[in-house]
Amino acid sequence: MNAPRTIAGGTLAADPRLITKILLGINAAVFVAILALNDEFVTHLMLVGAFPPPEFGWEPVMGVAAGEWYRLVTSMFAHQEFLHFASNMLLLWWLGGPLEAALGRVRYLALYLVSGLAGSALTYVVAAPQQPSLGASGAVFGLMGATVILLRRLNQDLRPVLVLVALNLVFTLLAPRIAWEAHVGGLVAGAVIGYAMVHAPRGRRALVQWGACGAVLAVVLVMIVVRTMALT
Template identity: 50%
Template sequence: MDQAPDSPRESAGSHGLPSCYRHPGRETGISCTRCERPICPECMVSASVGFQCPECVRTGSGTGHGPAANRPRTIAGGAVVDDSFLVTKVLIGINLAVFVAVLALGDRFVDELSLIGYAYNPQLGEVVGLADGEWYRLVTSMFLHQELSHIAFNMLALWFLGRMVEPALGRGRFLALYLLSGLGGDVFVYLLNAPNQATIGASGAIFGLVGAFAVLLRRMKLDMGPVVLIILFSVVLTFVRPGEISWQAHLGGLLTGGLLALGMVYAPRERRTLVQAVVVAAVTVAIVAALIARTAYLT
């Protein structure tokens, strides 16, 4: 168990913000409403007013009555767990495993799993793509990378953002946001890109985490500078490396992740689960409708 500080306030960090009492290296602008110690997104537990630290919740000063009411919850209502980065680590593991498979099996493996709308593949001697019913490509392309620099950059971004977003949302909500953001990025590619242009990579899902991170910073009234820098860096890369960066996937993932996060962290407490389910369902329906409409147009 982490040792609590002698005083309720920690020393200010490099940016003038106090550090989380459980994670000294993490600056934060949020404090426990009961003991007033500074807490980071991983440690904050939703309370009737503001947030509480895990220790105050465990000692019976939670938000309701009885064990169930006092159970630690994230800002979005998810369960607080010991390994708060588990889903992030599993996603990174899947991406790395698929990358090893690409190195072993070669371009043919990539051709069969990449995101492509509608095209004639001379190697297979047939038409391939989403418009031909190969909707599995929406998911497989999200875990597909060919170059070491590509997967290294994406996995570093996933590790950084996942460690911020997953503890704040909880495992289930984080996984739903990640996958739907990836699908949202794929849909924008399908709608706006040339049908015969293949696209791969986790960028759409990762930019969904960027959108969610921005919403969380806004919700906790913290500095938005890190998100602005990430977006500006992506815009610069798009112009520096035209044709190599899928701005459609970035934009689609960013909007999808931001919208989902808004529904998850701003849902009213008394109807939180219902509102979150409606938002997730509405985004899913919109994605499916866009896929059906584009497919009908291409065919």
């Protein structure tokens, strides 16, 4: 008997929240490790472009511009404050389950990771080189963007999720110490990838879906390379 299919063409897993649970577990484990270890540990995880700033002329310099590209990924799973961690994980659980069930595990994971990278890349490009940033907000905003697209595709009521997006954007712009760049970058990337995943024609579904992920990744890579060249 054939396995049931999701709206995006993937296979509906027995546990529709498996990847969401794994992502929650990784974030929780990193959060506990940060609390247990000293500040030097989180310093190696957070996103920072270049510190000290290039104009200072001091050596050594740490950050993405110094070749530490891994920070674009590790910062997506790092949180220092409980409220920040709890709010991101609550949104991940609320939004992630339905998206994982609709898209399938692999596509859902691609959406999460590429959206998070897009948020990190925009932060790296726009924020001051020495400004630190961390948190899963870019990836979570990507889930928000994809959720809007999915609900519209299914002709569901958009008002609850639109209110959620609007409130989060207002909070992003008004609250201090919030990396709005990660939120905006993740939201846009999530909406683009989500559109490709739920609107891809059946005959070219995989090509369109993975092509969209590849295109967003290509834009992210160009942004990172250009910014690195400007800082070095």
